[in-house]
Amino acid sequence: MQDQFAVTTQPGSHGVQVYVSPEEVTVRTMRADDCDFAGRLLIDGFKEKFVHAIGAGNLELARRASAADHRMYGNKYDRIFIAEFEGRRAGVMELKFYGNSEGSSSDHWDALGCCTGCRLMWMASFMTENVDRGYVYLDHIAVDETFRGKGVGKALMVVADQQGRARQCHTIFLWVASDNRARNLYERQGYKTTLTRSGCCISCAIGRRSFDKMEKTL
Numbered sequence: 627m628q629d630q631f632a633v634t635t636q637p638g639s640h641g642v643q644v645y646v647s648p649e650e651v652t653v654r655t656m657r658a659d660d661c662d663f664a665g666r667l668l669i670d671g672f673k674e675k676f677v678h679a680i681g682a683g684n685l686e687l688a689r690r691a692s693a694a695d696h697r698m699y700g701n702k703y704d705r706i707f708i709a710e711f712e713g714r715r716a717g718v719m720e721l722k723f724y725g726n727s728e729g730s731s732s733d734h735w736d737a738l739g740c741c742t743g744c745r746l747m748w749m750a751s752f753m754t755e756n757v758d759r760g761y762v763y764l765d766h767i768a769v770d771e772t773f774r775g776k777g778v779g780k781a782l783m784v785v786a787d788q789q790g791r792a793r794q795c796h797t798i799f800l801w802v803a804s805d806n807r808a809r810n811l812y813e814r815q816g817y818k819t820t821l822t823r824s825g826c827c828i829s830c831a832i833g834r835r836s837f838d839k840m841e842k843t844l
Contacts, residue, residue, distance in 0.1 A: 651716070651781035656706040658697065664706065664718045665693030671718075671768025678833030679749040680742050691734040702726075707785055709769070709778045716773035719782040721789055722755065722763040752831045755801070762790035762844075764800040779808070783815050790844050797841055804836035817842045 646652050656664055666689045669676055676688055699706065705726070709717035735743055757763045764786055769778045790798045802809055804822065817840040824836035 650712070651776070651778050652710045653707050653781050653785045654710075656696075656699075656703045656708050656718075658700075658703075660708050660715065660718075661696035661699075662693045663715045664708065665689060665691075665696040667718050667768045667770060668692050668696075668766065670770075672766070675749060675832055675834075679745045679831075680738060684738055684742060687737055688735075691737070694734040705789070707782060709782050711773050711776055711778055714773075715770070716776070717767070717769040717778040717782055719767040719786060720765040721786055722757050722765045723793060723795070724757050724759040724761065726757065748831045752828060753801075760794070760796050762786070762793065762795040762798045764798060767800075779811055780815065783811070787815075787842075787844055796844055798844055799839060799841040801837050801839055803834040804838050805834070809838070809840070812840050815842065 669685060669689045669692050673685070676685060680688060696706075702720075705721045705723065707719045707721075708715055709719070735746065738746060755763050755765070764783075767779060767782055767786075769782075786798060799820075800812065800817070802812065804824075819838045820841045821839040822836060823839075826835075828837065829835040
């Protein structure tokens with residue numbers, strides 16, 4: 627699959643490559659004008675988790691805070707990728723490599739209040755991952771529901787593999803809820819389950835009782 631991607635250079639991007647899949651999905655690094663889309667899709671793509679942590683009534687505030695966070699991510703744009711289908715933004719993916727830090731600013735989330743903010747931080751503590759040298763972590767991948775089934779997720783994952791190899795990584799990994807249907811996509815892309823974590827603390831923090839770590843050799 628990866629060898630079928632056409633690679634071009636993004637106009638005005640100073641050499642940033644654009645990946646074009648056979649399904650005409652284009653994948654490129656994030657720009658400043660993508661921040662609202664990326665920030666909102668991060669919340670909507672994992673809506674169930676955020677509703678569990680902060681309540682449905684706080685979702686719009688969370689979308690705005692997430693978008694504000696993304697506007698501060700200038701040094702992370704080279705590892706956040708936007709997928710487009712027929713010229714429309716369709717998906718987002720963030721990768722994390724050895725030495726990368728978390729980029730969220732608590733100031734953007736203060737409007738949630740103390741108790742709700744603490745629940746959000748508790749959820750985040752279970753979703754934060756340290757990355758060893760030689761590994762790439764697929765931190766999150768989300769596809770707008772309008773574009774699901776069009777090869778967007780697959781295109782993003784192919785680019786994730788390419789980015790990992792380009793940085794001399796030997797393994798890419800992710801975490802996914804054990805009952806998430808996205809596991810089928812990951813398995814088709816060559817990922818295998820290597821670890822399962824479960825328990826009441828995870829369930830209370832994230833709303834799902836069991837999560838699987840899936841890895842793929844690059």
